[in-house]
Amino acid sequence: xxxxxxxxxxxxxxxxxxxxxxxxxxxxxxxxxxxxxxxxxxxxxxxxxxxxxxxxxxxxxxxxxxxxxxxxxxxxxxxxxxxxxxxxxxxxxxxxxxxxxxxxxxxxxxxxxxxxxxxxxxxxxxxxxxxxxxxxxxxxxxxxxxxxxxxxxxxxxxxxxxxxxxxxxxxxxxxxxxxxxxxxxxxxxxxxxxxxxxxxxxxxxxxxxxxxxxxxxxxxxxxxxxxxxxxxxxxxxxxxxxxxxxxxxxxxxxxxxxxxxxxxxxxxxxxxxxxxxxxxxxxxxxxxxxxxxxxxxxxxxxxxxxxxxxxxxxxxxxxxxxxxxxxxxxxxxxxx
Ligand code: SF4
Ligand code: SF4
Numbered sequence: 001x002x003x004x005x006x007x008x009x010x011x012x013x014x015x016x017x018x019x020x021x022x023x024x025x026x027x028x029x030x031x032x033x034x035x036x037x038x039x040x041x042x043x044x045x046x047x048x049x050x051x052x053x054x055x056x057x058x059x060x061x062x063x064x065x066x067x068x069x070x071x072x073x074x075x076x077x078x079x080x081x082x083x084x085x086x087x088x089x090x091x092x093x094x095x096x097x098x099x100x101x102x103x104x105x106x107x108x109x110x111x112x113x114x115x116x117x118x119x120x121x122x123x124x125x126x127x128x129x130x131x132x133x134x135x136x137x138x139x140x141x142x143x144x145x146x147x148x149x150x151x152x153x154x155x156x157x158x159x160x161x162x163x164x165x166x167x168x169x170x171x172x173x174x175x176x177x178x179x180x181x182x183x184x185x186x187x188x189x190x191x192x193x194x195x196x197x198x199x200x201x202x203x204x205x206x207x208x209x210x211x212x213x214x215x216x217x218x219x220x221x222x223x224x225x226x227x228x229x230x231x232x233x234x235x236x237x238x239x240x241x242x243x244x245x246x247x248x249x250x251x252x253x254x255x256x257x258x259x260x261x262x263x264x265x266x267x268x269x270x271x272x273x274x275x276x277x278x279x280x281x282x283x284x285x286x287x288x289x290x291x292x293x294x295x296x297x298x299x300x301x302x303x304x305x306x307x308x309x310x311x312x313x314x315x316x317x318x319x320x321x322x323x324x325x326x327x328x329x330x331x332x333x334x335x336x
Pocket of ligand 1: 229232233234235236291303304305306307308309310311320
């Protein structure tokens with residue numbers, strides 16, 4: 001079923017959602033001017049473009065307590081901490097829905113269920129928001145991610161209204177308000193003309209077989225290992241674990257999962273002080289190959305959804321699209 005909601009009634013709809021959910025998460029401009037997702041408390045909603053930071057924070061937070069533990073005689077008492085709050089995430093872009101699908105593949109399907117992640121996913125209703133123009137550095141058209149997937153409702157701007165499409169029963173149940181008027185119209189387009197284009201044909205094999213291509217060294221020479229690319233990426237998930245003692249407690253400690261970055265040299269250090277990727281060249285290559293080659297081989301989908309955030313965030317303008325296109329062009333010339 002499809003509906004229309006007057007744009008001016010969006011705050012009223014969000015207030016209604018607040019009565020049904022523990023948390024309503026929306027895109028906003030924060031106090032530093034960056035755009036990101038935050039719990040709704042009457043702020044102005046940012047819908048002009050995709051946000052600088054994705055909604056990953058609400059599924060794979062930068063720092064997440066997983067359990068507390070305490071020594072008891074010869075064993076340990078362990079108390080896991082699952083987030084089971086009922087949430088609704090409004091305004092996630094199509095590439096954002098694909099990013100969640102990519103993470104589901106790993107944290108729900110591949111190794112079995114990671115309950116810290118899956119609880120949040122199961123308890124979050126997704127309201128997607130269709131883009132009507134390309135965003136800065138985005139290349140969703142090349143990655144096939146310009147149409148939302150796995151969402152409960154879809155909002156599309158249409159003049160003074162939002163055209164609202166219910167995709168699931170959960171989504172339909174949110175529309176039981178006089179704010180929504182039924183419409184027989186059902187058409188919408190998810191076509192986006194992105195300036196940034198990536199040739200994805202055989203990209204997995206071509207990047208891998210060009211492991212020693214000169215582009216890795218050329219591009220990585222200006223990399224600062226600042227990790228802006230991995231921090232802004234909606235699909236980067238690599239983490240480390242930290243234990244922290246709870247001061248003033250009776251010998252209790254807490255385990256935290258903390259997002260890490262493949263762009264840091266210490267991330268590649270293993271026992272015996274061995275560094276797997278001591279050079280920036282190796283680390284940048286790992287980032288790009290993980291996005292376009294390794295993950296696809298294991299999970300049949302790319303670990304990149306073409307949002308362009310890493311390109312926008314990079315202070316020295318390193319672009320994984322430019323790198324991959326150079327190798328694609330080289331592979332094409334070689335095959336002639
Ligand atoms: S690698 Fe870059 S373009 Fe791809 S999903 Fe991550 S931030 Fe977006
Ligand atoms: S954002 Fe750019 S400079 Fe910073 S680590 Fe990533 S590629 Fe290197």
